[in-house]
Amino acid sequence: MNFEDILYEVRNGVAWITINRPEKMNSFRGQTCDELIKALNKAGYDRDVGAIVLAGAGDRAFCTGGDQSAHDGNYDGRGTIGLPMEELHDAIRNVPKPVIARVQGFAIGGGNVLCTICDLTICSEKAIFGQVGPKMGSVDPGYGTAFLARVVGEKKAREIWYLNKRYSGQEAVAMGLANVCVPADKLDETVQQWAEEICERSPTAIAIAKRSFNMDTAHQSGIAGMGMYALKLYYDTDESREGVAALKDKRKPNFRKYAK
Numbered sequence: 001m002n003f004e005d006i007l008y009e010v011r012n013g014v015a016w017i018t019i020n021r022p023e024k025m026n027s028f029r030g031q032t033c034d035e036l037i038k039a040l041n042k043a044g045y046d047r048d049v050g051a052i053v054l055a056g057a058g059d060r061a062f063c064t065g066g067d068q069s070a071h072d073g074n075y076d077g078r079g080t081i082g083l084p085m086e087e088l089h090d091a092i093r094n095v096p097k098p099v100i101a102r103v104q105g106f107a108i109g110g111g112n113v114l115c116t117i118c119d120l121t122i123c124s125e126k127a128i129f130g131q132v133g134p135k136m137g138s139v140d141p142g143y144g145t146a147f148l149a150r151v152v153g154e155k156k157a158r159e160i161w162y163l164n165k166r167y168s169g170q171e172a173v174a175m176g177l178a179n180v181c182v183p184a185d186k187l188d189e190t191v192q193q194w195a196e197e198i199c200e201r202s203p204t205a206i207a208i209a210k211r212s213f214n215m216d217t218a219h220q221s222g223i224a225g226m227g228m229y230a231l232k233l234y235y236d237t238d239e240s241r242e243g244v245a246a247l248k249d250k251r252k253p254n255f256r257k258y259a260k
Contacts, residue, residue, distance in 0.1 A: 004039060005032040008039050013050045014195040015043035015097075022058030025106060027067040033084050037091045044095025050199030052095065053191055054118060055102040056111075058236025062095055062101065062127070064177035068136070068247055077108070081235060082227040085222040086230070089143050090221060092117045096207035098198055101171070102191045103127045104184065109136075112160075114142035116151055120209065124187040129177060135164050137243020137253065140233055142224025147217060149222075152176050 007018040017039045019026040019208040043052045056062040066083060078084055092099050101115045103123035109132050115121045133139040152175045159165070167190035182190045198206065234240050239258035246253035
């Protein structure tokens with residue numbers, strides 16, 4: 001497969017899928033999502049692959065969500081909101097291999113959602129997690145909210161979304177959003193080590209375990225699908241557009257001016 005927005009490499013049975021848009025803080029456009037879906041399915045059903053790593057290129061960011069330069073009431077790809085987010089999230093959950101988020105920097109917005117959905121999250125001491133949706137005229141009305149509450153607890157999930165604070169790698173571990181936080185120079189070594197240990201386990205047992213975990217929250221796929229339609233309607237409002245306009249104008253948004 002030829003990819004433009006991502007890198008794909010297999011290292012000793014571990015597939016590394018890297019968002020390769022460091023100049024955009026590894027934010028994703030429609031094409032990025034489509035390539036990620038293809039790569040996840042390629043790795044997920046490759047018998048020579050035992051685990052998958054999802055990463056971001058460069059030092060600054062794992063992923064910062066949707067590319068705002070490709071967002072003007074709708075993103076630039078396919079899907080309900082111009083991004084096939086439901087398919088991408090389902091791909092991470094449904095491939096029969098564990099997906100490990102490797103977080104070296106910012107995991108913000110949709111990037112934070114990817115960390116939430118991945119089976120495991122390993123971060124460096126330079127990692128920063130958080131949500132910005134309500135500051136930008138957006139929200140993730142599916143896994144990024146409902147499933148996040150399962151991961152970190154409902155009170156903490158509401159704090160993350162209502163206040164849009166930023167959290168360190170150690171704080172992410174403490175709340176259950178990340179498994180472990182390591183020095184930056186040990187991140188790749190740790191990720192590869194964890195992944196190779198998984199490769200030594202029974203692949204069928206791992207696949208059954210993953211499916212079993214997913215069954216408890218399978219209904220949230222329906223919540224996410226319905227939520228994306230609500231989000232599309234929201235993107236068509238002046239209130240949501242105010243977030244994008246304020247970003248472009250480098251000013252503080254005035255959402256209440258447009259709220260009904």
